[in-house]
Amino acid sequence: MNGSVIASTIAQATISVAIVEGHAIFGKALAYMFSNDANFHVVADIQRFNADSLDGTHVDVVIIDLDTHPVDLGETMRLCRLHAPKARVCIFTQHLKPEVMQRCLAVGADGFLAKDMLPSDFLRAVKTVAEGVSYVDPRVAGGILRRRSEGNAASDELSLRGLDIVRLIADGLSNKEISARLFLSEKTIKNHTSRIFTKFGVTARTQVAVYALKAGLV
Numbered sequence: 749m750n751g752s753v754i755a756s757t758i759a760q761a762t763i764s765v766a767i768v769e770g771h772a773i774f775g776k777a778l779a780y781m782f783s784n785d786a787n788f789h790v791v792a793d794i795q796r797f798n799a800d801s802l803d804g805t806h807v808d809v810v811i812i813d814l815d816t817h818p819v820d821l822g823e824t825m826r827l828c829r830l831h832a833p834k835a836r837v838c839i840f841t842q843h844l845k846p847e848v849m850q851r852c853l854a855v856g857a858d859g860f861l862a863k864d865m866l867p868s869d870f871l872r873a874v875k876t877v878a879e880g881v882s883y884v885d886p887r888v889a890g891g892i893l894r895r896r897s898e899g900n901a902a903s904d905e906l907s908l909r910g911l912d913i914v915r916l917i918a919d920g921l922s923n924k925e926i927s928a929r930l931f932l933s934e935k936t937i938k939n940h941t942s943r944i945f946t947k948f949g950v951t952a953r954t955q956v957a958v959y960a961l962k963a964g965l966v
Contacts (some may be wrong), residue, residue, distance in 0.1 A: 763878045766792035766807045766832065770816025773873045778811065785871055797827035807832040809878045814841035815863075825855045830927065840870075845956070849888045859883040882958040886920050913940050918957035 765782050767790065769775030775793050782788040791805050796817075802810075810828050817824045821839075828837055838859035839852040849860045859877040861870060862885045873883045909930075916926045923941060927934040945951065948959040 762789040763787055763875065764789050764791045764806055764808045765874070766794070766802055766805070766810045766835070768794055768797065768810060768812045768817070768828075770795050770813060773812070781867055781871070787875055788871070797824060797831065800821075801827070802831040805832075805833040810835045810837050810873055811874065812837065812839050814839050814848070815843070821851070822855050825857070829856070838874055838877050838881070838883075844885060844888050846888055849884060853884075860885055860888065862887070863945055875956070881952065881955055883954060884958050886918060886954065886957060910944060911942055913937065914956055915943060917941070917944070917953050918960070 750780050765788050767775050767778050769778060769784075772795060775795065779793045782790050791807060792802055795799055810832055812821075812824060812828070814821060825837065828835065836858040837856065838861055839857045840861040840863055840945070841848060841852075842863045844862050852860050852945045859873060859882065863885070865885075877885050912930065913926060916929060921929065923934055923937045926932075927937045930937070941953075944956060948956060950956060950959055
């Protein structure tokens with residue numbers, strides 16, 4: 749196998765990342781973090797989109813710092829879709845507020861990440877998004893689910909007990925912890941969780957909150 753074939757194989761096996769960070773020093777720090785993980789390959793590190801930002805470049809995930817694009821996020825997302833139409837988009841911010849998260853999801857973001865995450869968790873979340881699974885920081889998702897409207901039609905598809913379990917899953921509790929909280933057997937909680945996964949069409953606990961948000965349970 750020659751060198752070009754090896755390089756092509758490596759490129760296909762890694763996740764190509766473009767970083768859009770208004771502060772150059774933080775952009776370089778992010779690029780360094782990603783470049784030190786074998787799962788990622790940084791293809792662009794820019795402060796703002798321009799006409800030829802990503803043209804001709806294959807990008808799997810675009811990372812956008814909301815805090816340096818607070819006003820023109822919609823335009824930033826439009827340019828992102830224009831220059832990297834197949835890329836998934838992760839927004840990261842220091843503002844963990846439900847209304848901020850909803851704004852990001854509304855303009856098409858696939859991930860909502862916090863700046864206080866551990867680097868390992870941040871990388872894992874981006875990898876999750878790259879694999880086609882939406883990700884929302886559970887601290888925000890759980891809070892929104894707790895404020896859901898009782899009369900929402902989508903919520904009627906689940907029992908009240910099921911909705912309780914959805915909220916607790918979103919808060920990051922395990923089946924054992926939910927069992928203790930609701931005074932139900934762990935087997936019962938496991939059965940409820942399996943039904944929730946089937947109804948939502950998901951395979952991971954972190955996806956439950958994301959689906960519930962997009963299904964109108966808030």
